Amino acid sequence: MIHFNKPSALAAMAVLLAGCAGTPTPGEAKARRSAQTVTQAFRPSGAALKLPELSADSSLGEYLRLAMLKQPRVAAAYYDWLATVETITVSRSLPDPQLTFQADIASAVTSVMPGLMQAFPGPGKRETRAGVATAASRAKYFAFESVVLQTAFAVKHAYYDLWFLNEKIRINRETLALLSDLERAARAKNEVGTVTLQDIYRAQIEQARLETGIANLEDFRAPLQARFKAALGLTAVEPDPPFPVRLESTPLDLDAEGLLAVGFDVNPRLKALEAEVRVARAALGLALKAKLPDYSAGLMLNTRSTPLMARPKAGVTLPVWRDKIAAEIAGARAAKDAAAARLTAGQIDLALDFAEQSYQFREASRNLLLLQSQLIPKARQSLEVARSGYLAGRIDFFNLIDAERTLLDFQLTEVGERTRREQVLTRISLQILGVRPASAPLLPRTGSETFLKP
Numbered sequence: 229m230i231h232f233n234k235p236s237a238l239a240a241m242a243v244l245l246a247g248c249a250g251t252p253t254p255g256e257a258k259a260r261r262s263a264q265t266v267t268q269a270f271r272p273s274g275a276a277l278k279l280p281e282l283s284a285d286s287s288l289g290e291y292l293r294l295a296m297l298k299q300p301r302v303a304a305a306y307y308d309w310l311a312t313v314e315t316i317t318v319s320r321s322l323p324d325p326q327l328t329f330q331a332d333i334a335s336a337v338t339s340v341m342p343g344l345m346q347a348f349p350g351p352g353k354r355e356t357r358a359g360v361a362t363a364a365s366r367a368k369y370f371a372f373e374s375v376v377l378q379t380a381f382a383v384k385h386a387y388y389d390l391w392f393l394n395e396k397i398r399i400n401r402e403t404l405a406l407l408s409d410l411e412r413a414a415r416a417k418n419e420v421g422t423v424t425l426q427d428i429y430r431a432q433i434e435q436a437r438l439e440t441g442i443a444n445l446e447d448f449r450a451p452l453q454a455r456f457k458a459a460l461g462l463t464a465v466e467p468d469p470p471f472p473v474r475l476e477s478t479p480l481d482l483d484a485e486g487l488l489a490v491g492f493d494v495n496p497r498l499k500a501l502e503a504e505v506r507v508a509r510a511a512l513g514l515a516l517k518a519k520l521p522d523y524s525a526g527l528m529l530n531t532r533s534t535p536l537m538a539r540p541k542a543g544v545t546l547p548v549w550r551d552k553i554a555a556e557i558a559g560a561r562a563a564k565d566a567a568a569a570r571l572t573a574g575q576i577d578l579a580l581d582f583a584e585q586s587y588q589f590r591e592a593s594r595n596l597l598l599l600q601s602q603l604i605p606k607a608r609q610s611l612e613v614a615r616s617g618y619l620a621g622r623i624d625f626f627n628l629i630d631a632e633r634t635l636l637d638f639q640l641t642e643v644g645e646r647t648r649r650e651q652v653l654t655r656i657s658l659q660i661l662g663v664r665p666a667s668a669p670l671l672p673r674t675g676s677e678t679f680l681k682p
Contacts, residue, residue, distance in 0.1 A: 250317070250320060250321050250322065252317070252320075253316070253320050253355065253358045253359075253362070255316065255358060255359065255362035256313075256316040256317060256320065256358060256362065259313045259316055259362060259365050259366075260313060262313075262369065262671055263309075263310055263313045265671055265672075266306070266669060266670065266671060267310075269669035269670075270297065270306055270669035271303075271306070277297055279294055279297055279298060280293055280294050282294065282469050282470055283470055284470045284471065284472060284473045285472070285473065285474075286470070286472055287472070287474075287476065288384070288387065288472065288476040289665065289666055289667060291383055291387065291460065291469070291472070292380050292383055292384070292665045292667065293665070293667035294460055294461070295379050295380065295382075295383045295459060295460045295461055296376055296379055296380065296665065296667065296668060296669060297669065298460065298461035298462070299379045299459075299460070299461035300461060301375055301378075301379065301461075302372075302375050302376055302379055302461075304375075305368075305371055305372040305374075305375040305376075306372055308368055308371070308372070309365065309368040309369050309371070309372045312361070312364055312365035312368045313365050315361045315364070315365065316358055316361040316362050316365060318361075319354075319357040319358050319360065319361035320354050320355065320357060320358035320361075321354075322346065322347070322348065322349075322354070323346075323347045323349075325344050325345065325346045326344070326345040326346070326347075326526075327342070327343075327344060328342070328343040328344065328345055328526065328528060329341070329342050329343070330343070330528060337532070338532070339530045339532055339533065340530065340531050340532050341528040341529060341530050341531070341539060342528065342529060342531065343526055343527055343528030343529060343539070343541070344526050344527060345524055345525070345526030345541065346524065346525055346526060347522060347523070347524045348522065348523045348524065348525070349522050350517060350520030350521055350522050350523070351517075351520060352517055352520075353514065353517050353520070353522075356510060356513050356514040356517060357514060359510040359513070360507055360510040360511050360514060362510075363503055363504075363506040363507040363509075363510050364503075364507050366503040366506070367500045367503035367504050367507060369671070370496040370497070370499040370500035370503060371496075371500055373496040373499075373662075373670055374496040374497055374500065376664075376668055376669070376670060377496065377658045377659065377662060377664065377668075378658075378659070379459070379461075380658055380665050380668070381654060381655070381658040381659055382455075382459035383456070383459045383460060384478070384650075384654045384658070385459075385651060385654060386452060386455045386456035386459050387456065387472075388647055388650045388651055388654070389452050389455075389456075389647070390449070390452050390453065390456055390471060391475050392643050392644075392646060392647040392650075393445060393448060393449060393452060394449075395643045395646075396445055396640060396643055397442060397445045397446065397449075399636070399639045399640060399643065400438055400441055400442045400445065400636075400640075401442060403438060403632065403635075403636045403639075404435060404438045404439065404442065406632065407431055407434050407435045407438065407632065408435065410431050410615070410618075410625075410628065410629075410632070411428060411431035411432065411435065413615075413618070413619060414427040414428045414430075414431050414625060415428055417619075417621075422621060423625065426625070427624075427625035430625055430626070430629055431625070431629075434629055434632070434633075453468060453471075456469070456471075457469060477650060477653070478650060478653035478654050478657050480653050480656060480657050480661075480663070482586060482589060482656070487661065488578075488579065488582050488661075490661070491578070491582065491660055491661035491662060492575065492578065494661070494662040494673065495578060495660065495661065495662045496662055497574060497578075498571070498574050498575060498578060501567070501570055501571040501574045502571060504567045504570070504571075505564070505567045505568055505571055507567070508560070508563045508564035508566070508567040508568075509564055511560050511563060511564070512557070512560040512561055512563075512564050514560070515553075515556040515557045515559070515560035516557060516560075518547060518552075518553045518556050518557070519547055519553055520547070521544045521545045521546065521547055522544070522545045523542070523543065523544050523545075524541075524542065524543040524544075525540075525541070525542045525543075526540070526541040526542075527539070527540055527541070528541065578660060581659075581660055582656065582660050582661075585652050585655055585656050585660065586656070588648065588652045589649060589652045589653065589656070592645045592646075592648045592649035592652065593649060595641075595645045596642065596645045596646060596649065599638055599641060599642040599645065600642065603638045604635070604638045604639060604642060607631070607634050607635040607638050608635055610631050610634065610635070611628075611631040611632055611634075611635050613631075614627055614628045614630075614631035614632075615628060615631075
């Protein structure tokens with residue numbers, strides 16, 4: 229027993245019970261600064277930013293900003309990340325102290341001894357746990373960034389689908405008007421007996437086919453508009469967004485030197501896999517520390533004695549279960565190797581995806597050049613020649629309709645290739661290279677990461 233001044237000892241115990249705060253690790257402090265930066269852009273004061281009001285003249289960037297701020301999937305990923313930031317504090321903190329009580333009773337109570345016990349993890353364990361939590365939080369941030377870019381991709385994908393659907397409808401309607409003119413020409417020639425009713429029927433068949441195709445395209449607009457609305461994060465009860473009147477292409481120079489290498493540095497999926505490797509390495513370090521004992525220390529005070537007597541207490545764990553420790557270490561090593569393998573697989577997949585999409589872009593570009601510079605102009609000239617020849621009685625209606633179909637097919641193919649090229653550019657930009665929209669609520673990039681700009 230140790231003798232103490234009773235008031236001083238009780239005051240010291242009260243201070244201990246009043247609450248303490250730990251010291252943040254460097255990784256925790258950095259994670260909190262990052263969270264504050266993103267919060268200012270995404271959820272200042274816990275509330276959503278004022279959302280842009282869309283109109284038909286709004287730029288595509290305004291649509292993207294609305295989606296990134298309003299899409300609930302983005303909000304869910306953001307709060308998931310914030311939760312892991314708080315986990316760092318929990319991981320590096322000491323366990324809660326334990327209030328103890330002991331009394332000696334014979335024919336009467338001879339001692340009443342309240343006390344406090346505090347457990348202390350072995351050397352370096354708290355710091356290593358904080359390192360594991362910090363790396364896991366970093367991985368969650370890149371998961372959040374991936375969701376932001378995926379949201380932008382969904383908006384642009386639906387935007388291009390809708391825009392080029394409207395182009396297909398426009399081309400079909402122009403062709404339908406042309407067929408009406410051809411039918412009138414066939415009727416005029418039939419009235420003077422130079423052609424049979426067969427030409428009129430053929431024109432009507434083509435018109436009916438086109439009218440049905442236009443109706444199908446018009447009907448297809450509804451699910452595409454619903455997809456566009458959902459990509460923006462708008463609920464079913466909210467009004468439909470106006471569709472922009474201007475087409476905005478994805479600016480991306482695929483001939484830039486070292487483009488894929490920079491994409492390897494900034495792609496959020498790869499960054500998340502890299503962070504998972506760091507998590508596994510830190511977890512292995514923690515498993516290796518399982519050989520170290522944990523400690524506990526405490527103090528009990530006999531409040532019935534004068535002067536006050538104190539009883540120190542101490543304890544230490546005995547890590548004697550060697551097979552358990554060996555299993556923890558082996559499991560952590562296997563998890564580290566698995567994380568490294570997933571990172572390598574992700575890099576291979578990214579390179580393959582980039583190669584395939586780059587080919588798709590080049591193929592679509594070549595096809596567009598052929599269609600726009602040669603096939604469509606020549607098909608249009610061929611139709612004019614066929615129309616003049618039909619009116620002059622030099623060719624039959626079948627050849628005229630064939631020329632009309634050829635021009636229509638080339639025009640629709642051109643729209644399809646334009647759609648494919650824009651979709652490929654969007655995929656390369658957002659999902660492979662990780663090019664951020666200008667208004668993305670994300671941490672600023674540094675170093676070589678700034679090579680890719682929106």
